[in-house]
Amino acid sequence: MSSRGDTTPAALDVERVFRREHGRVVAQLARRLGDLDLAEDAAAEALVVALERWPTDGLPPNPGAWLTTTAQRRAIDRIRRERQRDDKHRAAQMILDDTPHEATGVVEDDRLRLVFTCCHPALAPEARVALTLRLLGGLTVPEIAAAFLVPETTMAQRITRAKAKIKGAHIPYRVPAAADLPARLEAVLAVLYLVFNEGYLATGSGEPLRAELTQEALRLTRVLHELLPEEPEVQGLLALQLLVEARRPARLDDADDAALVPLDRQDRSRWDAALVAEGHALVRGCLARVAAGGAPPGRFQVLAAVQAVHTDAPTFAATDWRQVLALYDQLLALDPSPVARLNRAVALAELDGPQVGLAEVDRLAERLARYPAWHSTRAALLRRLGRDEEARAGDQAALALTANTAERAFLEQRLAHVTDPPD
Structure with a gap:
């Protein structure tokens, strides 16, 4: 969010808080306004006000509530200024109306509704991920473009078209009915996985590890797991996120420049043992389901199993690389992507030597x-x-x-x- 060009410590603190709260603010505004563009613009205007006031006034006790309230007021002002349609005046009144409203899905979670809206089948798959990263994660267009290895102009057009499609097709801002959840699930899981990955290793030049994104992806995946406890791929994604997140305390060194620490040099005593145990239990549950005659494991279950092997080894040297390689072979049958092949080559190098891996x-x-x-x-x-x-x-x-x-x-x-x- 460095688009304002201010890199003073106070401004960076404001932007760090804004990144953390961005998804919550936009999701709440979108639910009440039904307009993603207006919600995002109002949130951005709230950031401008925060950049002006917080460096001198200090952070408010509840920064998220302050941003939401300020954004709501900005949205109301814009609606009133336009004065084009009566329904916009009614929308402004809805923002101030705190009376309970009819439920709009199987779970009352504004950010999960935002994810399902961004992942509607009417949108192109690449647009779903980009839009979610923009609205939920608060990533800039250049950061998202870098994550997808495409030009910024291409990504900006992709996001603009997706928002226009939501508005023009009147795509509802809600979590689907329970019967419709499974059909929409694959796209949502893919997006939550990529949101988590952006937090795991950020593409931009700001915070290198964005804990607020990994934790938000984890929270939403937990909500999905509560909704669909028998869905193996939800369980697999949750296990994968837990086992990767468990290693975060050991992923940066203690030097001033906070360099990344690769897996072979991480202090495993710093891993979060509770998260490792929870992730392993979920992986065992997936394996038990397969052993009992269930469907073969999907992509996220296999990736979780890879992480389970890594986090089960007391040292890097003790890693069962043969099992890791077998799991990557299984993954390639499901996802023959070049990144999966690269990871398989790393395991192959540990088993057969660096020359084989290099080839x-x-x-x-x-x-x-x-x-x-x-x-x-x-x-x-x-x-x-x-x-x-x-x-x-x-x-x-x-x-x-x-x-x-x-x-x-x-x-x-x-x-x-x-x-x-x-x-």
Whole structure:
């Protein structure tokens, strides 16, 4: 949210709070207004007011409520100024009306309603994810464009078209009826997964790990699991998020530049044992369902099983890489994506050596040329083979492609040491 250009500590604190509260504010306004553009614009105007007042007045006791109230007032002012239709005047009155309204779905959660609206089948799949990241996560268009490896203009058009489609087609702002949930579930799970990933390793140059996004994705996935306790893929996604989130306390070092700490160097005593235990229990439940004759595990269940293997190992050296490789083979049958193949190549390198892994990584060169992790993974394998100059070039290429400050600090550390000790 650095579009205002102010990078003073006070302004950055305001924007950090705004990012955390953005989804809540927009969701509440959208429910009352039924207009995503107006909701988003009013939230942005509330940020401008906060940037003017909070640095001198200090943060209010409840920043989220302050932002929501201010945004509501701005929306009312805009509606009254336009004075074009009677129904806009009625909408302004609805904002001030705190009387209970009829339920609009199977669960009363404004942000979950926002996700289901953004994931309506009438919208293109890539637009669903982008719109959710914009409205729920408060990401800027450049950040979302970087996450999808597309130009900013393309992403801006995609988001604009999606919002126009919602408005023009009168797509309802609600969680579907219980009978309609399963048909809409796949798109929602995919979006929650990508929202979580953006928090896990942010694409922008702000906070490198955005805990508010991972925690919001976790919260919404928990709500879905309560609604659909027998849906294996919901259970799998929740397990996956828990096991990844458990490692967050160990993912940054304690240096001033807060560099990313790779899995092989993480202090496992810092992992959240309660989250690991909860995630493992969910994975065991998925396995038991399959063993009892249920459907084969889906993508999120397999990914959760991979994380379960990693978090079950007391040390990196004790990881059961054969099982990890088998799980990635299973995943590729479901999701033959280049990123899944890259992760499989890492497991293969641990089993059969860096030369074998490098050959697999090189096969992905054309498809992942703009993906920082491809370059850094390749550089790590080259370094293990003693090809230090090539490794250095790979780290430099990765550095040029990422804005994440923790990832950059990690790459700069590697570049400062021409030869790292072997893993």
